[in-house]
Amino acid sequence: MYERFGKRLLDVVGALLLLGLLAPVFLAVAVAVRLRLGWPVLFVQPRAGRGGQPFTLLKFRSMAPGPAPDAERLTRFGQVLRASGLDELPQLVNVLRGEMSLVGPRPLPLSYLAHYSARQALGLRVRPGLVGPGVAAGRNAVAWPQRLELGAEYAAAPLRLHRDLWLALRSLLVLLRGQGATAPGHATMPAFAALPDGPRRQGE
Template sequence: MHEGWYRRRGKRLVDVAGALLGLVLLSPLLLGTAVAVRLALGRPVLFRQERAGQGGGPFTLLKFRSMRDGPGEDAARLTPFGRRLRASALDELPQLLNVLRGEMSLVGPRPLPVAYAARYSPRQRLRLMARPGLAGIAQAAGRNALPWEERLEMDATYAEALCFRTDCRALLGTFGILLSGRGVHAPGHVTMPDFQPFIDNSPEKSSRK
């Protein structure tokens, strides 16, 4: 497949076809998960949050809810049901609607909070050139267990050299790590710690100031 054509038109065609097919084939699973969330956690069934899309513009991310409502830390509000839901990645399935609407892609950097965009280095900001995705090379490499610096570098590399073969490898790799159950969260966290920009405080760096 010609990579220039894939970047301009092919990737979006694959996204639309894949999202439509996924919504049809997975409709019983989507319905069953929605019912389970309703019984376990009540309303609302869907969780909505503003995330940064392509170019850094905001969009509303859709997920099945995995936490109780109310005050408190995320770890205290995350139920055993919610932990299993996140581990299975079934909570992410509503994002097929985000893909269909053109806000996300089947493959791309995972969508992160809008506030993070101001914390990126110029290199890390390259990740915003691509539509955020359901699957990705960073997901395939370790999901949430991957350190921020490594994860964002992989996203930047992906955005620079987006191609059909990389997308296929990312899809297969992401499915593999989901089936293995690895990388659900970073050590000591419900998912990932907040991203903070790296500051080099080494003596060599300080001496150049």
């Protein structure tokens, strides 16, 4: 029942409640981004949804514009925004639109799809999540093989309410502690190692 109806119902109700409760925070972050980084306030990027279908992911901007590397564009303000997870708040709109779930594997760039193993591609069976197994395990501090394996494990198992609640709680604790906002030795997260052309800018 949860897998067929309950998870989507929980997503809609939860996203509406969070948008209502966090509206002042949402507005404050938007104003802060406008004052610190200018326009546009939102960063948008095509990401892979369920079944690999593309959708437009929404985030608050955390980097200054320009062609410079991420480390140069990521200001102290952006670092705080990322560490807190507040930059992800606009994805509640993605949840309402049915493109994402509150809990699931994090959505990744479309360019990664062609380089997944069959096992890693299992993560595409479900809607990507605002939080989920990768976030709960440590966000960007978790290496790509482990992150993708956690997503595959989540998608391959039957969806269960108690597991989603546990992952949401674990993810919240990670966010409150500001853990894993960056990968060791990187300003954000290195591109998926399986990409054949070497390091690439990860962007926002």
